Amino acid sequence: xxxxxxxxxxxxxxxxxxxxxxxxxxxxxxxxxxxxxxxxxxxxxxxxxxxxxxxxxxxxxxxxxxxxxxxxxxxxxxxxxxxxxxxxxxxxxxxxxxxxxxxxxxxxxxxxxxxxxxxxxxxxxxxxxxxxxxxxxxxxxxxxxxxxxxxxxxxxxxxxxxxxxxxxxxxxxxxxxxxxxxxxxxxxxxxxxxxxxxxxxxxxxxxxxxxxxxxxxxxxxxxxxxxxxxxxxxxxxxxxxxxxxxxxxxxxxxxxxxxxxxxxxxxxxxxxxxxxxxxxxxxxxxxxxxxxxxxxxxxxxxxxxxxxxxxxxxxxxxxxxxxxxxxxxxxxxxxxxxxxxxx
Amino acid sequence: xxxxxxxxxxxxxxxxxxxxxxxxxxxxxxxxxxxxxxxxxxxxxxxxxxxxxxxxxxxxxxxxxxxxxxxxxxxxxxxxxxxxxxxxxxxxxxxxxxxxxxxxxxxxxxxxxxxxxxxxxxxxxxxxxxxxxxxxxxxxxxxxxxxxxxxxxxxxxxxxxxxxxxxxxxxxxxxxxxxxxxxxxxxxxxxxxxxxxxxxxxxxxxxxxxxxxxxxxxxxxxxxxxxxxxxxxxxxxxxxxxxxxxxxxxxxxxx
Numbered sequence: 092x093x094x095x096x097x098x099x100x101x102x103x104x105x106x107x108x109x110x111x112x113x114x115x116x117x118x119x120x121x122x123x124x125x126x127x128x129x130x131x132x133x134x135x136x137x138x139x140x141x142x143x144x145x146x147x148x149x150x151x152x153x154x155x156x157x158x159x160x161x162x163x164x165x166x167x168x169x170x171x172x173x174x175x176x177x178x179x180x181x182x183x184x185x186x187x188x189x190x191x192x193x194x195x196x197x198x199x200x201x202x203x204x205x206x207x208x209x210x211x212x213x214x215x216x217x218x219x220x221x222x223x224x225x226x227x228x229x230x231x232x233x234x235x236x237x238x239x240x241x242x243x244x245x246x247x248x249x250x251x252x253x254x255x256x257x258x259x260x261x262x263x264x265x266x267x268x269x270x271x272x273x274x275x276x277x278x279x280x281x282x283x284x285x286x287x288x289x290x291x292x293x294x295x296x297x298x299x300x301x302x303x304x305x306x307x308x309x310x311x312x313x314x315x316x317x318x319x320x321x322x323x324x325x326x327x328x329x330x331x332x333x334x335x336x337x338x339x340x341x342x343x344x345x346x347x348x349x350x351x352x353x354x355x356x357x358x359x360x361x362x363x364x365x366x367x368x369x370x371x372x373x374x375x376x377x378x379x380x381x382x383x384x385x386x387x388x389x390x391x392x393x394x395x396x397x398x399x400x401x402x403x404x405x406x407x408x409x410x411x412x413x414x415x416x417x418x419x420x421x422x423x424x425x426x427x428x429x430x431x432x433x434x
Numbered sequence: 435x436x437x438x439x440x441x442x443x444x445x446x447x448x449x450x451x452x453x454x455x456x457x458x459x460x461x462x463x464x465x466x467x468x469x470x471x472x473x474x475x476x477x478x479x480x481x482x483x484x485x486x487x488x489x490x491x492x493x494x495x496x497x498x499x500x501x502x503x504x505x506x507x508x509x510x511x512x513x514x515x516x517x518x519x520x521x522x523x524x525x526x527x528x529x530x531x532x533x534x535x536x537x538x539x540x541x542x543x544x545x546x547x548x549x550x551x552x553x554x555x556x557x558x559x560x561x562x563x564x565x566x567x568x569x570x571x572x573x574x575x576x577x578x579x580x581x582x583x584x585x586x587x588x589x590x591x592x593x594x595x596x597x598x599x600x601x602x603x604x605x606x607x608x609x610x611x612x613x614x615x616x617x618x619x620x621x622x623x624x625x626x627x628x629x630x631x632x633x634x635x636x637x638x639x640x641x642x643x644x645x646x647x648x649x650x651x652x653x654x655x656x657x658x659x660x661x662x663x664x665x666x667x668x669x670x671x672x673x674x675x676x677x678x679x680x681x682x683x684x685x686x687x688x689x
Contacts, residue, residue: 202525
């Protein structure tokens, strides 16, 4: 079966997935594909539907409608078969408090169908990967720190060499060293396993993932590489300028060079009289060279630094979620207007 | 099957490292030893129609009322409260396998504790061989059938405890629910027989089922070495039904 699964071009195929709790739609017609060996970041504000989607993919709960296939296997029809090929680390990572790390991982390996003669070797391997092999291996889980518990969860998720790994907030509570280790671990999985990671630490997602899916209010509002999303959602570019010049005067200089550049923010002058400006310019317009040449003409302006500020994933996330809220609001208000018209 | 055995061994391991298991075992064995001693004292002061084994088994319901809630109350409620049941459900095992493994682990412990009480007649026979012969302490048939009743009825009582544990996240509430359900199943059915039911009409239809559920009548039959298949069917089918409900509840509450 493992060989058959390897042939699938897409490890995860989700079509119009919907889940309702009572009258509330947690996710609404979510569709996406994840290629084999791809690392995908799943982003969204609290209550957006990330965990619900992940739980459905892990075969833990059924969807109300729509389909989800993992390596060609229907999650709804064969949830147990799906769990064989998915490694899932749930949010908060609940673990039995009374067991030792090594005992717990051996138990999980046996449950996940790791051959009996291979259990010890495989557990030792994942403990080494997650740096649990030193003191932590023999410690009782209840006495572990948050970071070590997260590592146990990650070790469990990769234990049976699954085709797809789903990790819900894996870096929460980890120190920078541990985050770096997780980043390395995810990088080592790239190309071998498909990885879905949800996180609120957006720079982490940008560093780890090939692609990002942003979900808001149960709907996918953006999907693609960070670069593509940058082009789609960010209409302005920012430049940071450290300059000895009064804001009014600088605004005049800017308007004399290019009319579509404006000052976004300005700091107070420091001890040497320099101010930090953030300039807003349309995407694709390289103003750096022009600005340097214009400012160097006048000796009154002392330029200390100028840099192009690449929009972060956080800005993309904010723009994408804001746009979806605006859309929902406009749909809501138009529906309200229609209702009022009907009256 | 391998996964089920893994789950079963895991449940046994959890029970082996849990303090409540040892507390339950200590309470149960202390109480039963005391009851056996009372039985011995009773036959020593005058002639008795009942053997100490009969006397001892007739109060089986007292330890059952506290032993079963103690060993089953944590099984599902604690796992749900901690969220580890959800983690368990991310592996390729079904809710039925989880429930059955928990049931069998608790039942195994229940049986082991009752088997340990066989040491009482054994010790008596070792130190008082004459009394043992005179008082029919080692009536193999009586012991065999009496313990058969304990084991068969125990399957239902443990299933009741597991079922109660699946209904709530609170271990305490689960224990109380289990106690109430067991009280109704053991004592309630006995009390029901004290109410004279009319011989005709709709209420008369209850006579047969009420008779069928008489726990103490079953015990009496078993103690007299009467092996009837109906109690077997009653206890085992009820246990199976309760475990099926528990499995459905576990599955739906996890979704």
